[in-house]
Amino acid sequence: MLIRISSSNSPISIATTSCRCQLQRLHHHPVHSTSFRSRSFSGLSSTTAPSTTNLTTSLKKASFIFPSHHVHQIRHRTHHANNSSGALKTENKTLTAAAASARPTSTTSRSGIMSSTLAHDGKRNRTYDDALARLAQLQSNKAITNLFSGPNVPLDNLNALATPETLWWLNRAGYTPESIASSGLRCVHVAGTKGKGSVATLISSILTQYTNPPEIGTQIGLYTSPHVVSVRERIQLNGTPISEDKFGKYFFEVWDKLSEAARDAQDSLPEGEEYDGPATKPFYFRFLTILAFHVFIREGVKSAVIECGIGGEYDPTTAILSAPESVTACVVTQLGIDHVSMLGDTVPKIAWHKAGIFKRGVKGITRKLNVANMNGDVVAEEVMKVLRDRAAEKGLGVLEEVSDERVEAWQGIKEAKLEGPFQKYNMVLAVRAAREHLHKIGVADLNGFELSNMPDRVMAGLKSASLRGRSEKLVDGDMIEWFVDGAHTEDSLRGVGQWFAREVSNSADEWLNVLLFNQQDRDPEVLLKALLSAAEKEFGGQGPLFTHAIFTRNEESSSGSDDLVVQNKARDVFLGFVGGSEAEIKTWTKDAVGPSMDLIRDMARKNDNGAATKYRVLVTGSFHLVGAVLRDIDRVRLEQKQLPAEEGRQ
The missing domain is CATH 3.90.190.20 (Mur ligase, C-terminal domain)
Structure with a gap:
């Protein structure tokens, strides 16, 4: 959430608590940076501000990030804020409208991401290596998530700001959730504690088998995190990381668009910063998430698999996929304890966040938890109740609960690249999600999708799927x-x-x-x-x-x-x-x-x-x-x- 304030020289906007809040959305595999930067940019209207008390508390915790005179000005102005603005509305239409209203007029009049007018005089590097250098300048993920470890962090307010901030940055890049949906891109959305990267990769591998002949388009997109060796691993087409040339090309299209938007809005910048620099860009994971969707749209991708970074309810991927028609299936993989400072210290609390990806009218798929598959943890039924309650709250079409008995009765895939007894459970979730996606987009080949009689293309997809650093x-x-x-x-x-x-x-x-x-x-x-x-x-x-x-x-x-x-x-x-x-x-x-x-x-x-x-x-x-x-x-x-x-x- 961004609130516009004034400095003595020009209007300035500062993320009121984004320095702590957002950062939980960022994944745990960082590009390290040595210092935090003050970030100044046009913001959403103050009508969606959190309460003055919580805002001031957050600013005290964040004061080491922002110049002290900016923090003082925010405190002074929020002291007079109208508390009737109160609770943050989280309905998609409200958030999208708020984000759209914040876009500079001069930016919205542009035709799109390809309309960059920045000069390319040959002096500016546009190589893959230069893209990596720019990416390394963005706020690191590890530094951000560490902020949530401090005492007395107001997590509820901080979390609530994540979605509108993501939408604001998405708008600056030239997109809205509705425009992404209208592009024809349809996605399987995956969250969970364990196995979500494997499940996402398995789904992508199955769907790739249907591109020849091209029943669902010629390319399947896959967005996962973290990367292990190369950042290009995060954005894949047909199971292969995008090339260095494509990464560099699309990276600078998004980078330049964000730079233009800041310049057009006359954003105030910290001393020594430029519009083309990191001060006018989102944080590391959020930038890569926007970049992934940009790549898929520019490449004409119609089917993609999107893995959440952390959690689900407030993850950038969820904000971008907030138009229900964008999503064909929602998968929640095995749940457990992880990222407790951001998601909570019990599995039921974490389940609440993960189930945030559920969409109205969309099918949800998850493993049915019990005491045995949770290593004796008696909260298994409580966790399932949380998932079911969230499914009802979100208006989920149906929640399919895959039982262990069903999985264990299946012989699995021999010689699969993703090995290990646990991968069998991931494969079943992937098969069910791929089937639902193919059904939603009108592919008729659905007979025989039972585990005992799967199509050859599904079997081939399960066998060939691979993911660096996993099995x-x-x-x-x-x-x-x-x-x-x-x-x-x-x-x-x-x-x-x-x-x-x-x-x-x-x-x-x-x-x-x-x-x-x-x-x-x-x-x-x-x-x-x-x-x-x-x-x-x-x-x-x-x-x-x-x-x-x-x-x-x-x-x-x-x-x-x-x-x-x-x-x-x-x-x-x-x-x-x-x-x-x-x-x-x-x-x-x-x-x-x-x-x-x-x-x-x-x-x-x-x-x-x-x-x-x-x-x-x-x-x-x-x-x-x-x-x-x-x-x-x-x-x-x-x-x-x-x-x-x-x-x-x-």
Whole structure:
């Protein structure tokens, strides 16, 4: 939410609490920035302002972001605000109208995103690398989400501001939810705690099978987050990240449009900032979300799968897809505890947010939770009640609850690229969502969509779907096999432990097993115990599963830091759990991923007796760790000419 105020020189608009509120929408895989920037831009009318008390409280918490004289002016003016403006209206029409009214007249008169009049005199770089440099200037996601960890944060008011702010930025980019719907783009919307990226990818892979012959268009869009190696992973066409050329082209179309809008509105800027700079742009995740929809529309995409960033109710993707006709199906995947500072500290509270993607008249699909599949948590029925109540509140057409019995009776897909016992549940949700999408857009091939008798194209889509850093296996020469998964919650790590142990148990080869683990922001004890208990149970008491373990920081190369408190704690937890001595199980702590990779490769070259040994390495606990490991592996493969040049770039 933005409120217009005046400075001594010119009108200025400042996000009243967006510095804290919005940022919860941003995903957890950041492009790091070193400082916060004051952001000034035209705003929505003050008739939708939060209460003066909450606004002032939020400003006190945000004062380190804004210049002090701006904060003082906001406090002074909000002291006289009319409290009758009161509660923020959240109906789509109200929000869209408010956002549209805020658009500068000169901007709305333009024909669209392609009408950029910024000079391109050859001096300005327009390369993919330049786009990455601009993107890195935007407010980082991690810094934003960290703001929600402070005491006494008024989350309700902060959350309520997220949707109108997203719509305001969307308008500045030349779009509204209605214009996106009128383009013919139809989307499957996916939220959840565990497996939402996999489910989104599986749906996209199934739908891509229907592009030849082109029953639903020639390209299927996919928007997911976070990325693991390259930001282009977030925006895909037919299961492939968009090219560097397309990313750069469409990035600057959106960037220039936002710059023009700020210039046309005569926005006041902080000293030293320019209209073409980051001060006139939204935050990292929100910018990429708008960019994704722009790419899909410019590419003529008619079917897309959109994954939420965090939550659902206040996520930027939900605001942009607020026209019900834009959405063909809503999927809520497995629920659990995550992002508690933003979504709440219980699964029912989190379920309320996730169910925010439900749309009037649209089918919802979710896994039917019970005590067993929630690891004994007795709140399962309460969670389902929240989902059902939210479905009724939102006017959902029907909520399909997929039972575990139905999934377990299905034999699954052999040789699927997305492996692991947990992927079976994701596949069933994906099949049901893809079927609903095809039904909504008029594709007749729906007979045989039952699990026991699926069309060949659906089977092919499930088999070929892949997602970087999720159940990913890579071979490094003849001596190392990498098992890579960015799982970072208890539930996800249990699944990864089962997957790795099953892979090891099914192999007759004699390999040694290495755990490469990091989780810098969450309790490593809870996560490691979830991983190890599930893995050892699946392994079936055949001796210690892991003979080696490395606990590292996430940095790619050594920085000289001697802060290994988290790593030492993780090692102690590991040794305490496996019950082995240092003589039986070797462990290390490392200050960076690079030295960890060197250690593993050195071990594979020779053991203590000088003979080579084969290793299986499970890399898990953090997407940051997984990204660094995959970049290292890609670098080696690129040097060995085993990887196309563009795939080895960020």
